[in-house]
Amino acid sequence: MKEFSFFSPGTLDEALTLMNQYKGKASVIAGGTDIVLELNDRSHHPDYIVDISKIKELRYVKVVDGIVRIGALSTFTDLENDPYLRDHVKSLYSACYYVGSPQIRNLGTIGGNVVNASVAGDTPTAFISLDATVVLRSAAGKREMKLTDFYGGPGKTELEKDELLTEIYFEAPTEQMATAYTKLGKRKALVIVVIGLAVLLEKDCNNICSKAQVVIGAVARYPQRLPLIEHYLVGKPVTKETFDGCRDLFSQTVYEMIPTRASVGYKKESVKGVASKTFDSILSDFSLCGVEE
Amino acid sequence: MEKIKIAFNLNDQDVSIETMPNKRLLDMLREDFNCTSVKEGCGEGECGACTVLRNGEPVTSCTMLAGQVQGERLLTLEGLSKNGELDILQKTFMEAGAVQCGFCTPGMILSAKALLMKNPHPSRDEIRRALSGNLCRCTGYTKIFKAVEMAIEE
Incomplete structure (x- = not known):
């Protein structure tokens, strides 16, 4: 590990002052599960490290006026243990539940997962399906943007060098909505995602799909909404037949996204199973909450 | 620096x-x-x-x-040991033969300890999930799970 100066601010204001002071020369560490490896193998060597893990004010999950607000320093474990998310935002809950290992979930933060912009990130896929907004703060002020506008490619985001992501928020799903996330990987623990699929579905009182937000992760350079599939679903009855009817559309969509990638043969077939599993979970959620007659 | x-x-x-x-x-x-x-x-x-x-x-x-x-x-x-007395998990790991080369053992025991501190009567599935971040490349996991279960009974 190369030399650096280490700061561990206790408040957000102190951290933002440091980020402003050392703009471009400082790297942020929160959970550290990615950056410590890069520091240790010297592929990353900033002059300053700002450890934000002690900023208690950025660690919360709360629901205020129908908006779910998650502090950037909440860990995967925090979200996995949150009863509201477990019962009402199954997509995000599942995305956290299957991350890494207990040790990684105790360290890794939601803000880090979003900002890292790894192709294999789990929570960004779920957050985009919830149409989430990120809150970015700097010493100069605060701005917000939709997570869909935040990503530019692997490791690339709209975050400026002096900014910190402080919060992610989204509208709380209503009783007429169900969400699900399915992660396809090669084993059961410490899984790197091969395909991540997150869905939010809303249905009206006649059991017709009135809204669909479908996002696929780990296929393109960052998680993508799938408008073709969303259009297909809206206006159709929320049944197994409808969902079975779009399996081929998933396959075709994945093929068109990565036609030349070596993994396309596997991904375009396996996405059908991933879609079925996700929609099964949506259907079972709807029947559990008694909306279905 | x-x-x-x-x-x-x-x-x-x-x-x-x-x-x-x-x-x-x-x-x-x-x-x-x-x-x-x-x-x-x-x-x-x-x-x-x-x-x-x-x-x-x-x-x-x-x-x-x-x-x-x-x-x-x-x-x-x-x-983990107190006043020269080994922790119950250290004892059951030995009794169950859950140690072979021993390299993973400290981490295994600590993950198991964290589980038992929170949940004194975990199921086999809960043990498996709690130890899913600790890899063993020689003994296999059966004896390790057994050792944790023996510690529950004590």
């Missing part, structure tokens, strides 16, 4: 140290505190051999910087 001063609680003792900041927690525990039960396996947070408990929760010390433990409470395997 400026040294940093870190004060924390290690195995029920308040300690403080002045050290270089460009160190992983793993390196500080081994080199400065002689806690050699903390092993470096993969060095990437995958294998769990470097597991320590931070405020009662298992974390991989190879993915943390030393400076991040300021004010925290850490437990390594060295702190």
